[in-house]
Amino acid sequence: MNVDELYRLGVWFSTQFQELKKRYAALQAPLSHNASQPDKRPVESELDSLVDFLRSQHFDELSLEQLKMLGLLGVDAYIGPEGAAFVEGAVRTSNYDPATAVTRLNEAIASINEARAKLAAYVDAVDGLALTPDEVLADEGLITIRVGFQNDVAIDNVADWKNSAKDWYDIIRGLAMACNEKPEDVKVIGASTGSIIMIMAGTAAFTAILAQIAKHMTTTAKDVIGVRVEIENLRQKKLLTRAMEEELRRIEKDKSDNAIDTVIGLLKGNLSGKDGDVPVALSASIKKLLTFSEKGGTVDFVAPELDEGEDGSGDADDDELKVALIAAKAAIREYQGERESLKLLSSGPKSSSELSNLD
Structure with a gap:
């Protein structure tokens, strides 16, 4: 992958990150409560909000090489339609268990944060060197x-x-x-x-x-x-x-x-x-x-x-x-x-x- 492609991927991911992190965290909160407390909180609203957001994500401006990079970063399974399937698989299951769901969501959030850190570091490095990526x-x-x-x-x-x-x-x-x-x-x-x-x-x-x-x-x-x-x-x-x-x-x-x-x-x-x-x-x-x-x-x-x-x-x-x-x-x-x-x-x-x- 060329410098400009990786740079543009980092910029794109940064535009998605805050909303992605916020909605995952919103679902994580009631799930964590339900995993440790006897009184259970509803999770439907937060679940639907996250799933709807993930399904609405578009990847029009990303090349196949950039999509592959998201896979190498371990984050492709947690965004877009595949992410929606993952979230529903963690929560909407016949053997639903809050503790297991929390563990799986924590893994997703950790992967998203790690990918964000790596891509942001790359973008900052390119900007710090005053390089101007060539956009074809x-x-x-x-x-x-x-x-x-x-x-x-x-x-x-x-x-x-x-x-x-x-x-x-x-x-x-x-x-x-x-x-x-x-x-x-x-x-x-x-x-x-x-x-x-x-x-x-x-x-x-x-x-x-x-x-x-x-x-x-x-x-x-x-x-x-x-x-x-x-x-x-x-x-x-x-x-x-x-x-x-x-x-x-x-x-x-x-x-x-x-x-x-x-x-x-x-x-x-x-x-x-x-x-x-x-x-x-x-x-x-x-x-x-x-x-x-x-x-x-x-x-x-x-x-x-x-x-x-x-x-x-x-x-x-x-x-x-x-x-x-x-x-x-x-x-x-x-x-x-x-x-x-x-x-x-x-x-x-x-x-x-x-x-x-x-x-």
Whole structure:
């Protein structure tokens, strides 16, 4: 991760920290009382407040590398939707025990405080050295897209570089044609090392299509994992027959095999009135993008900062651009939400059945 990315992560975390700490502490107080005192205090209000806050957290402006860093800091399990699942798993369980819940919340709070201290120290060090982190972001009206070449699509030599460049030209060409644009409308604005990440800038229309495809790829992966989880659950309960497993495996294969046709169906509105070259180019683009994802490549977005409540400017072009950017941001958030759901499913269930009343 580059200096600027880590610096911006520290700044972002500092904007979340006070509210995060306050709401965790608000829930911790009645739980601690209930763990040591015979008279029990209600915790629903504080619990709902924390869970609602965690579910409302957005990670639009964070890259996948920054999200990975939150994991390395041990704090990703306690923020966002995953944090909400953790809190409910600690409190809303069929075997709820205040003392155990307090212990788990204390661990979460300690991790949050430690992450805050480390990130704040880094930000202070950069500021103290009077360094100005270079922020690689798209120009106004464009959206930052980050493509990660890792795992089986890692770029280790010039031959890999050549092949990856050709594949991504085809991917960009098909998507650009689907929204009446040219491949060269997508700009290369930077790169970072480690696993090589190419940083590009795309128009709102292009980014919206790419985000929709990324969301569907994530949905397909989630569906496939869901089938595998069901097979394993049935196996553990000794209820899985050979016929049942064969049927579930068929469903799993169909979901993967039908991914391209499903995506093209979702984007059929973009193909209306376009000649035969566009559907062919789009299909090739989607195939290569799916292959890229299956081999471990990543696509990430930095959503534009917008005041969506403002009235139109009165300038038709500006208002049209704002509408397009809002639509792209919505598509990015849908993709990121699906990505969080996949992460929760992949890491396994964290909570048991909820109780209607908590004492």
